[in-house]
Amino acid sequence: MLKEGSGQRIDRLKRFWAGVGLVALLGGCANLGQQQQPGGPEPDQSAASGAAPASDAAAASAPAPVVAPAPVTKVVTKTTWVRVRRGDTLARIAKLHGCSVKDLQAWNRGKTGRLRKGQSLKIVSKQTITVQAAGSGATAANAAGNTPGSTAGNRAVAAEVARHARSVALVWPAQGPVVEAFQAGETRGIEIAGKAGDPVRAAADGKVMYAGTGLNEYGSLIIVQHNKDFLTAYSHNRRLLVKIGDTVHQGQQIAEMGSEKNDRVAVLFEVRRDGKPVDPMPYLPPKS
Incomplete structure (x- = not known):
């Protein structure tokens, strides 16, 4: 872990976080300006008489069209955590999150006898997403769901990103200590x-x-x-x-x-x- 050892480093980090949006906008410009430049060698015209016409040669060498795999609809399990607030009951939490008290008890065995302020409760839900089936060369990660989810699911995330919130419910990003x-x-x-x-x-x-x-x-x-x-x-x-x-x-x-x-x-x-x-x-x- 690196420590913030000087005012210079802190200032640099502040500028970085403030400029994240600019970096995102500039990211798509990295491949511009890579067009072929003039001045390359002239083709050998003496060999042209025995060659097939350019259009025929191009057609013969053109790769077969790539057919994109059909989208696949999957049902995935999503786990979130909510924190108990003062005055919360199992019935109130269940109603807010569209589940039953029985489900809450099943997901949180041994933790729902007496609720405490600040306690974390597990909420399990099913979500239908549409992903692109993996074609040749696709990574297992993309096939597993790193492609865009359903339109409705993405709209819900976009709405959440656009609003202010007093907190955020997280899960662990990794399993180690x-x-x-x-x-x-x-x-x-x-x-x-x-x-x-x-x-x-x-x-x-x-x-x-x-x-x-x-x-x-x-x-x-x-x-x-x-x-x-x-x-x-x-x-x-x-x-x-x-x-x-x-x-x-x-x-x-x-x-x-x-x-x-x-x-x-x-x-x-x-x-x-x-x-x-x-x-x-x-x-x-x-x-x-």
Whole structure:
């Protein structure tokens, strides 16, 4: 974990987070200006008499058209966590989240006898998404759901991203132990250890605002915006599985864990509220 050792580094980080939107806009311009330049060698006209006409040759060498695989509809299980507020009852929580009290009790065995303020309860729901079937060369990650979800699901995420919120309900982005805790003013988040290639998952539904290597200290970095007030960041990845503008869903794999720009295999997980790093632990459910 890298510490904020000087005012210069803090200023640079502030400028980076303030400029994330600009980076996203410029990302699509990287491949411009790569057209073939004039001045190349002239073709050998002496060999042209024995060659097939250009149009025939082009037709013969043209690759067969690629037929995109048909979309596939899948039903996925989505797990979210809610925090109990003062005065909450099982009936009230069930009504707010469209489930039954019996379901709540089944999902949270042994934890619903007497509710406590701040307690986390699991909510399980089914969601239908449409994904593009994997064709030749497609990665298993894309086939598993990194392609856009259903239109209705994406609209719901877009609406959430556009509104203000007082909090955000997260799941753990990785399964390993926390090897570096959050320290206000010194660290940016928590480090969760694991093995190279372990899945790194989106902590909540949201939109990918950044995916790349724009700041050296972070290595391969993903930033996901969840609403107008909260975003999460995932650093030091070995491989990124999403791109800027993608809609992601809670629990979806977005990267592979690595050690880029870090001295151990771990994901640096940050929660930012109004652009400022806060301790992720109060927003995460207790580990079972």
